[in-house]
Amino acid sequence: MRIAIDLMGGDYAPQAIIEGALLLARAYPEDRLLLVGLPQVKTAFPDLPDNCLYLDCGSVMAMDEDVRGLMRKKDSSIWMATELVKTGEADAVISAGSTGAQMAAATLLLGRIPGCERPAIATVVPTAAGAKLLLDVGANADCSPELLLTFARMGAVYAEQLLNYDNPRVALLANGTEEHKGNKLVREAYALIKGSDLHFIGNLEGRDILTGNYEVIVCDGMSGNIAIKSMEGAVAMIMQLLKQELTSSLKAKAAAAMLKNNFRNVRKALDQEEYGGAPLLGLSGISIVCHGGSSAKSIFSAGKLARKCHTNDFVNKLTAAFMAEPIQ
Amino acid sequence: MRIAIDLMGGDYAPQAIIEGALLLARAYPEDRLLLVGLPQVKTAFPDLPDNCLYLDCGSVMAMDEDVRGLMRKKDSSIWMATELVKTGEADAVISAGSTGAQMAAATLLLGRIPGCERPAIATVVPTAAGAKLLLDVGANADCSPELLLTFARMGAVYAEQLLNYDNPRVALLANGTEEHKGNKLVREAYALIKGSDLHFIGNLEGRDILTGNYEVIVCDGMSGNIAIKSMEGAVAMIMQLLKQELTSSLKAKAAAAMLKNNFRNVRKALDQEEYGGAPLLGLSGISIVCHGGSSAKSIFSAGKLARKCHTNDFVNKLTAAFMAEPIQ
Structure with a gap:
């Protein structure tokens, strides 16, 4: 397959993004990677593998840039990379840049699936019971109840098609499990x-x-974003506390050294990089959103996710599901 | 001071609640504890210290019981314990039972501070930069912008009076730090x-x-609840993973034993029991909400918080702050 990669987006761009692209290029020599970046980046990476093609862009959408400016920056890396999917030159696009800009470019260029009013970002959560899905995690801060139903449908198709769950259990995120809990939107x-x-x-x-006693949790984009970032913050704090304690004395250091593999296993179980990306759901094309702090490994994982979406014909299956079950 | 304690609320009630009350009774012999519980509980604890008085209630508000039923259960432990504050027989009430029932009882019996439309639950967060405040964490799933301003004012007074911060920094919880982030409510x-x-x-x-680079974070009750419970879930998962790994082999067990004190320090830094309770803010009286899963230690901490609120004359200071700064 052919994957367009926005080299300019992300906290560690372009270095980490290119390195991730190179991991993909080597792991999947049959694929073709279309790397979109500023001309000066190309000169820094002169020896690209044969299955990488470098395409010059003219500008970059900054992380905090007003998305409305996108229409005046059609030479930006995210617009150009997404356009490659629209024109059929690529099968998917990957970016770790401004999510708002990526979503706007994807919505404008690729269009929405009929019946899906607004796209959502779904993230795979590494739970005690395997990989589960949480959406929306940031695309739509304000949602209607009908939009949450749309997210529930999209999440269920995702869980079936890409995570291989039969008859996936769908839940709502709230401030309590009882039916009367939640705000007006949730109720x-x-x-x-x-x-x-x-x-x-x-x-x-x-x-x-x-805990993972579900397959899909649905929420508005602000709640989902607060949930995952709060969990991220808690993990970071514990890791920091452990690091302090385990380097606080020679004895602690010696014991910690004996537990090196055990700590590595814990880190691995919590590793978001393993999942590394989330498709924008509800669009007529594959656009994979990556965390702003993406590493090369995250980009590699995002590439694997793009391949999975492509080989599973995910977008057409999602479209078919929406045709079969029209929103009331 | 005199503290009314609802013995019947909480996952580990009445055992853990009574044990917490006994810790308080012994630590503060000058205080008087009014323990409100069903008659059969009294018989199980015949030897109470002299500064504990047992008061029989006739019923209990269950955790998932509809709060509207409270008016027909004026013999319930939470109603009776709160009534002791209204009549001046107690200076504060503590409960680990249904938060909705506690809030309803407190609002009906104690009344609201002028200018505070609805009470909020504020929780103290143990951050890398000390104890900070997050509110609301569950009392109000649906909020107006004006109510969030009220929460901001109450949080600032709390941070000043009870956490000893000068000119406390107040922030809003959102899905990004930029001004345009957040849902309509937050904006x-x-x-x-x-x-x-x-x-x-x-x-x-x-x-x-x-991280704690603030003193007060303000949010609606659903967002706050999602944030703290997501963090709780992340902490629980890491602790579970660590436990698995550190007991997975004899070598791991031996090394972990050497690190016992270090792990204890990490647990202590994350310990919510140290904070153990949160006052309902905005009421003309002290009502301390405890986590449903409260241990004896949590109840003890909640008692210390009640003492702090009382000795600092917190309710009057909050009322004065609202008189001086009327809501526009």
Whole structure:
């Protein structure tokens, strides 16, 4: 397959992004990678593998740049990379840059699936019961109950097609598990999803996200973003505390050295890099959103996800699911 | 001082609650504890210290019971314990039972501070930069921008009076730090708080909660609840993973034994029990909300918090602050 990669987006761009692209190029020599970046980046990486093609862009959408400016920056890396999918020159696009800009470019260039009012970002969560799905995690801060039902449908198709779950259990994220919990949005969405043909299991709380007794948790983009970033913050704090303690004395250092592999296993179980990307759901094309702090490994994982979406014909399956189950 | 304690609320009630009360009774012999519980509980604990008085209640509000039923259960432990504050027989009430029932009882019996439309639950967060405040964490799933401004004012008074911060920095919880981030509620509250005389520092994300580069983070009750429970879930998962790894072999067990004190320090730094309770803010009286899963130690901490609120004359100071700064 052919993957367009925005080299300019992300905290460690272009270095980490290029390194991730090179990992992909070597792992999948049959693929073709279209690397979109500023001309000066190309000169820094003169020896690209044969299956990498470098394409010059003229500008970059900054992380905090107003998305409305995108229409005046059609030479930006994210616009040009997404355009390659629109024109059929690429099968997917990957970026770790401004999510707003990526979503705007994808919506404008690729279009939405009929029945999906607004795209969502779904993230795979490494839980105690395997990989599960949480959406939306940041694309839509304000949602309607109908939009949450759309997210529930998209999440269920994702869980079936890409995570291989049969009849995936769908839940809503709330401040309690009882039916009357949640804000007005959640309570209204509860009734809608309960009335649908989805396998709805009611409300779950923040602490349930990592237990994994569900396949899909649906929420508005602000709640989802708060949930994952709060968990990230907690993990970072514990790792920091452990590091302090385990280097606080010679004895601690010696014991910690004996546990090196054990700590590595813990880190691995928590490793978001393993999942490294999330497709924008609801668009007529594959656009993989990566964390701003993406490493080369994250980009590599995002590439594997793009391949999975492509080989599973995910977008067409999602479209078919929406055709079969029109929103009331 | 005199503290009324609801013995019947909480996952480990009445055992853990009574044990917590006994810790308080012994630590502060000058205090008087009014223990409200069912008659059969009294018989299980016949030898109470002299400064504990047992008061029989006739019923209990269950955790998931509809709060509207409270008016028909004026013999319930939470109603009776709160009534002791109303009649002046107690200076504060503590409960680990249904938060909704506790809030309803407190609002009905103690009344609200003028200018505070609805009470909020503030929780103290153990951050890398000391104890900070997050509110609301569950009392109000649906909020108006004006209510978030009220929470900001109450949080600032709390941070000043009970956490000893000068000119506390107040932030909003959102899905990004830029001014345009957040949902409609957050964006409108941003303008209101920015226009107030509070020391407003803009938006913070979920991952910033534990860094502590603020004194007060304000949010609606659903977002706050999702944030703290997501962090709780992440901490629980890491602890579980560590436990698995550190007991996975004899070598690991031996090394882990050498690090016992270090792990204890990490657990201590993360220990919510140290904070153990949160006052309902905005009420004309002290009502301390405890986590449903409260241990004896949590109840003890909640008692210390009640003492701090009382000796600092917190409710009057909060009322005075609202008189001086009327809501526009």
